Amino acid sequence: MKHLTTIALDAALAAGASYADARVVRSRRQDIVVRNNRVGELEEIEDLGIGVRVIAGGAFGFAATGDLGAEAVKKTAARAVQLGRAAASVGGEPVRLATAGVYDDRWVSTFVEHPFTVPLDEKLDLLRRCATAMRKVEAVRVAEGYLSFLAERQWFASSEGSRIDQEIIRSGGGISATAVGAGEMQVRSYPASFHGQHLQMGYEAVRGMHLVENAERVAREAAQLLTAEPCPRGRRDVILMGDQLGLQIHESVGHATELDRVLGMEANFAGTSFVSLDKKNRFVYGSPIVNLIADATAPGGLATLAYDDDGVRGRRFHVVKNGLFTNYHTNRALAHVAGDDRSLGCNRAEGWSHVPIIRISNLSLAPGDWELDDLIRDTEGGILMETNKSWSIDQQRLNFQFGCEMGWEIRGGRKARLLKNPSYQSMTPVFWGSCDAICNNKHWALWGVTNCGKGEPMQTAEMSHGAAPARFRNVEVGIA
Ligand SMILES: [Zn+2]
The missing domain is CATH 3.30.2290.10 (PmbA/TldD superfamily)
Known part of the structure; x- marks a missing residue:
């Protein structure tokens, strides 16, 4: 060959x-x-x-x-x-x-x-x-x-x-x-x-x-x-399990930080992004405990590779470091727009019949130090949500709503009752800014996405998102 x-x-x-x-x-x-x-x-x-x-x-x-x-x-x-x-x-x-x-x-x-x-x-x-x-x-x-x-x-x-x-x-x-x-x-x-x-x-x-x-x-x-009872409406502390958090990362951080979207070159599938060029190294994306790391070397990740389709070595870099936005997903053709002299290695094509475009890498939320049981015990009134059921997010990747398969009401630090059709909605930087606790390594796993559609003609890419359960304070919850 x-x-x-x-x-x-x-x-x-x-x-x-x-x-x-x-x-x-x-x-x-x-x-x-x-x-x-x-x-x-x-x-x-x-x-x-x-x-x-x-x-x-x-x-x-x-x-x-x-x-x-x-x-x-x-x-x-x-x-x-x-x-x-x-x-x-x-x-x-x-x-x-x-x-x-x-x-x-x-x-x-x-x-x-x-x-x-x-x-x-x-x-x-x-x-x-x-x-x-x-x-x-x-x-x-x-x-x-x-x-x-x-x-x-x-x-x-x-x-x-x-x-x-x-x-x-x-x-x-x-x-x-x-x-x-x-x-x-x-x-x-x-x-x-x-x-x-x-x-x-x-x-x-x-x-x-x-x-x-x-x-x-x-x-x-x-x-x-x-x-089960339907999820109540109002503001609650929300604990998201890793499988749901993976998709949250994908939609509200991954797509938002693809440099071609930021530049308006990729406007399909709810394209474009609120993360404008002036935000690099300036914009507060989340609370200080939020570290979002792109890693093309992560064992088991669906975007793990030695080289991308530009022939650039796969690597690990912070998209958000201690809450601050630090890097876009880039390729060789656009790296200079982000002020970089090297690509971060995110150019990938579906198969042989498509041209490579900027793709989300394995993008993960770094684990914190909480045990899940302690996190639940520490939550006075909240909803724990698990497994994605539905999602919608606007063109700019700012306002979103996610529905989950299953919820648990947490009252006085205990799982009180099962809830059906739970959902939550927020705005990207407000939501990540409300993150005040992340579970440790033991609870962390990579979640694979096999159907990320982008481009015209549309092509599909795969990547993974690592996450451990995490708590977000005072989030609007309701019924999906
Ligand atoms: Zn996608």
């Missing part, structure tokens, strides 16, 4: 490109859904192709093909140059790529058991046993289980001399029970909603979830929610 990138680079330079990179990407993906003991979905997709990105006449051009014959690759490279020239003719400032290192490297993500060596029958059997256990609870009408696996290898080469071969393995899944009764419908999921939890690991990630062992509990919780 490496020779194809060389053919592409030679052709692009011969056609007049001042810079070129090529990525051959080969992927295999398996998705399985079992619904009420029946296979609801079973999909296996293999994909292979090359994408060529160039700078020609000062502008980017990109073309891709699934035909890996030498002639097709050469033609694709020439087309990328044509498109670059066409883009340059429209005018605008020439692309300025920040300096990057030159690497010749191979990197494979950490895994123990390759998910594609586990027989399909074993996977289906696991999900069927989950469904059977959930359906023991009478009110459960829909019992679902999911598994998803990805193996992707990428050969990257640039005209600056980098040759990078990377391979990632990702595994995950989850279960959910839908209970119906008392004029209500309630869903409980485990380990996370919307098709579960995913990690950059092998099949050991799935084994470690103990899905069957948790199935009956999840089903019982769904049934209990049918007759």
